[in-house]
Amino acid sequence: MHSRHPWRESTDNFRDPEVISGTGSERSVPGGIPGAGTDEEVRTLSAELLVRLQDAHAFDPAPRHADLWRHHVPFDAMKGTGRCEAALDRALRRGERVALVGQSGAGKSSVTAHVLGPLVEGLAPLAVPVAIEDRSIAVDPVAFAGHVVQTVARYVRHAHPADQGRVDRIVKGRTPRRLSKLSITPQWLGASVELTAELASASAADPARRPGQEVIEQAREILDVIASHGLRPVLVLDDTDTWLSGIAGTEAAQIRAGFFGRITRLLAEELAHAAVLAVHENYLRTAEYSRSSGFIDTTIRLPAVPDAAAIGAILEHRVGQQVRRFTLDQVITADALERLLAHYQRGRGRDIRRRVLYVAHTALARACDDAAETIQAVHIDVAISECAPEVAARVRPAPRRDPARG
Ligand SMILES: Nc1ncnc2c1ncn2[C@@H]1O[C@H](COP(=O)(O)OP(=O)(O)O)[C@@H](O)[C@H]1O
Numbered sequence: 001m002h003s004r005h006p007w008r009e010s011t012d013n014f015r016d017p018e019v020i021s022g023t024g025s026e027r028s029v030p031g032g033i034p035g036a037g038t039d040e041e042v043r044t045l046s047a048e049l050l051v052r053l054q055d056a057h058a059f060d061p062a063p064r065h066a067d068l069w070r071h072h073v074p075f076d077a078m079k080g081t082g083r084c085e086a087a088l089d090r091a092l093r094r095g096e097r098v099a100l101v102g103q104s105g106a107g108k109s110s111v112t113a114h115v116l117g118p119l120v121e122g123l124a125p126l127a128v129p130v131a132i133e134d135r136s137i138a139v140d141p142v143a144f145a146g147h148v149v150q151t152v153a154r155y156v157r158h159a160h161p162a163d164q165g166r167v168d169r170i171v172k173g174r175t176p177r178r179l180s181k182l183s184i185t186p187q188w189l190g191a192s193v194e195l196t197a198e199l200a201s202a203s204a205a206d207p208a209r210r211p212g213q214e215v216i217e218q219a220r221e222i223l224d225v226i227a228s229h230g231l232r233p234v235l236v237l238d239d240t241d242t243w244l245s246g247i248a249g250t251e252a253a254q255i256r257a258g259f260f261g262r263i264t265r266l267l268a269e270e271l272a273h274a275a276v277l278a279v280h281e282n283y284l285r286t287a288e289y290s291r292s293s294g295f296i297d298t299t300i301r302l303p304a305v306p307d308a309a310a311i312g313a314i315l316e317h318r319v320g321q322q323v324r325r326f327t328l329d330q331v332i333t334a335d336a337l338e339r340l341l342a343h344y345q346r347g348r349g350r351d352i353r354r355r356v357l358y359v360a361h362t363a364l365a366r367a368c369d370d371a372a373e374t375i376q377a378v379h380i381d382v383a384i385s386e387c388a389p390e391v392a393a394r395v396r397p398a399p400r401r402d403p404a405r406g
């Protein structure tokens, strides 16, 4: 079975948990000789591993966007196909407009972060937030194009701060702000001073002061500059699912109509470079979404996590960022994984965030409360009753209450 799960290789066949981060004195296994301790010692050390994972928020259901790529286990590896990450990569390299379809929490941002992550070569992702205060950006092609220009201008200002700040520092004796800490510069831009200079000049004119058609040409020119450096620019529109809730129904429908009608057309016909759009599954059934037909080249639906081993792989990958040597059975039992899989499958939404990670995160805390050695099925059950009481009521009529916690 392990050969089907290539992500497991690096952590197989080790017994003692060894902490990656932190100082040597924090190592959870002094000595680290497998099987050397008494039963009592081994038990304590396993419980310590869980506490350490909890302290590190190892199963954080909503990690920082910038960290998503680190946590990603490819669906292609889980399923032994090339229909998800590999398909997205191929389509973007062909310069297509791609809809990545899935419910909230199904992994749209995670897949995008994996395919366009910091280690990617040849692709130049440009994150373009669209669900922002200025609603016109989501519905008006000129406003959207201007937003692309300004996004690039902002990237450029943050790139190579050392070069830009040199004169200031010499002349005025000012200490430059620590831009590196604030920097939102993508890796591909930081790597080339020439590209940065060309983009600085292409984005210099203020779109607010130009006629609409010129703004669209300016955005197109910026993408062409990136392409002329041998990179495939990719516009990333990852926050479109906010028009599903949170704003009044008619207004949300108007925004969706504008976005899927006009902005996808702009992407396909006028900007004519690759783009990936996160598309909430519920949009597919709406009349507004059908306006994008003809402008979207490829639709990729996120697959479901197929089995308990794959759930285990997602958790194992998270644990692997905190400790180097461990086996998954030191963290969670096979029964507990099955319980987690069943809960995930009972939800219709393939929601990894709420149905896997949130439950695992809560179960980890309950296992720590019990000073347990591993996360067991009972901890998953308690966590489900805390995370999704309506589901627990159907499955487990009498949820366990811990008197110590009231
Ligand atoms: N294939 C995967 N491997 C590991 N973690 C995943 C995977 N897909 C989703 N996740 C995790 O599930 C949570 C939700 O994923 P996200 O991409 O934010 O969902 P969406 O963008 O569809 O709402 C995140 O914590 C993410 O790390």
Ligand SMILES: [Mg+2]
Pocket (backbone or CB within 6 Å): 108, 109, 110, 238, 278
């Ligand atoms: Mg997302």
